[in-house]
Amino acid sequence: MEASTALMVLTAIVAYLLWFRFMSRSMKGPRVWPLLGSLPGLIQNVNRMHDWITDNLRGCDGTYQTCTFAIPFLSRKQGLVTVTCHPKNVEHILKARFDNYPKGPNWQAAFHDLLGDGIFNSDGDTWLFQRKTAALEFTTRTLRQAMARWVSRAITYRFCPILESVQLKAKPVDLQDLLLRITFDNICGLAFGKDPETLSLELPENGFALAFDRATEATLQRFILPRLIWKLKKCFRLGMEVTMSRSLEHIDAYLSDIINTRKLELVSREQGGTPHDDLLSRFMKKKESYSDTFLQHVALNFILAGRDTSSVALSWFFWLVMQNPKVEEKILIEICTVLMETRGSDVSKWVEEPLGFEEVDRLIYLKAALSETLRLYPSVPQDSKHVISDDVLPTGTFVPAGSSITYSIYAIGRMKFIWGEDCLEFKPERWLSPDGKKLEALDSYKFVAFNAGPRICLGKDLAYLQMKSIAAAVLLRHHLTVVPGHRVEQKMSLTLFMKYGLMVNVHPRELKPIVEKISKDGVAHNNPYVEMVAGVA
Secondary structure, eight states: HHHHHHHHHHHHHHHHHHHHHHHHHHHSSSOOTOOOTTTHHHTTTGGHHHHHHHHHHHHHOOOOOEEEOOTTTSSSTTTTTEEEEEEEHIIIIITTTTGOOEEEEEEOOOOOOOHTOOOGGGHHHHHHHHHHHHHHHHHHHHHHHHHHHHHHHIIIIHHHHOOOHHHTTTEEEHHHHHHHHHHHHHHHHHHHSSOOOOHHHTTOOOOHHHHHHHHHHHHHHHSSSSSHHHHHHHHHHHTTTHHHHHHHHHHHHHHHHHHHHHHHHHHHHHTTTOOOHHHHHHHSSHHHHHHHHHHHHHHHHHHHHSSSHHHHHHHHHHHHHHOOOOHHHHHHHHHHHHHHHHHHHHHHGGGOOOOOOHHHOHHHHHHHHHHHHHHHSOOEEEEEEEEESSOOOTTTTTEOOTOEEEEEHHTTTTTTHHHHHTSSSOOOOBBTOOOSBBBBOOOOTTOOTTTOOGGGOTTTTHHHHHHHHHHHHHHHEEEEEEEETTTOOHHHHSSOOTTTEEEEEEOOOOHHHHHHHHHGGGGTTOHHHHHHHOOOO
């Protein structure tokens, strides 16, 4: 009996190993181990995940640019994750076969308590309805002007005074923290018309901001853990699930108060009260009757999308600019050239208030530098989709129904076959036309920092407006340097935060050399950053 049992076990092991060897031959990418799958490699590279994925994609056949990860302890199909960085595959996923690659049940379940069926956590008709409704609002000029007002106010009364204070005290400051605070205040102002004032001289803690942070952190943990595990933790109120529950209660109370107050204000507005330009008010003014829960999810979805993404992008932008003084000089030349034309030659008038809506719109090289930042350090480094039906990608890779597919935005920006031999260089010029006077139109599936296809980011223009305004205000007034010895590393999360923040020293900006350079060079030296805005020196 014992001999026959041992023989059966041995036969099963041999059969498994033969099956595994057959299956693993067709899988490109990291080494796949029996039973453990790709887990050893994932664990070993957990602190450099995006670079590890990029290395694996570079090592794959140049035609395919896909690799496969096997996650153990899941079903055969659910445990397969296809990762790609080829623009043709990305277009296929995000556009050509859009309906075959939704967010999927795992993603939606993890984010449902925080985001409900909001636009960033829904598929199908639910998503389409919200998308059409939101698109009507995001195409209006008044919304961009409202965003410009929130940004300008925060820069004038809080952001610049804080940097001035830090400069006078000669103390370092975590720039990433300041940027997270200002973008949070701005997106809250735009989303529901109330400034939580997390950015102020005292850098106070804000109950709503803390609750939102804790809820997103708990949601991220759900996304990492197997669905059954976090469901059990939620059921028995264990670990981060306790934090999630309390945070959601705080968020609900905060937003309920805002919604109830806004309803009264809108009635007052009909009788001559103060108007509101925020997204919440715009949704509430529509003929459709939306529930308070739906309105809360509208606000939370846009806060999640608009806060971390812009602040993280700006953090990497300032870090890259500090490493590339020539780029910094070109940005300053462009800003000063615009201000010479709009505000005259008196430099003192340039810093009296932030750049206006029209002035910001003319900063072409700055936008190129921000785009180049997002190419190398996309705020959302990768995105995953659920595969509904068996499919074959344009490059020939088969993806089975029930599996997941991930497109690495981080890897796309670092591939020589897409961006050339200098793909790892910070080079804003790659975004400009040959004469340097306008931005080049690029294949949208080579640059997917703002997504692409039907789900392309509605707030793209608002994001650039905010980032350009903040970047111009800082660079015009201050020269930043990284604190010696400070480690700049990526934090492994859904958003590409800097793990230890961005500690900088703040120095006064001397604009005289820039102004003299503009006056000296001008058109005579074919300076495109002068020509593009002024025409003549």
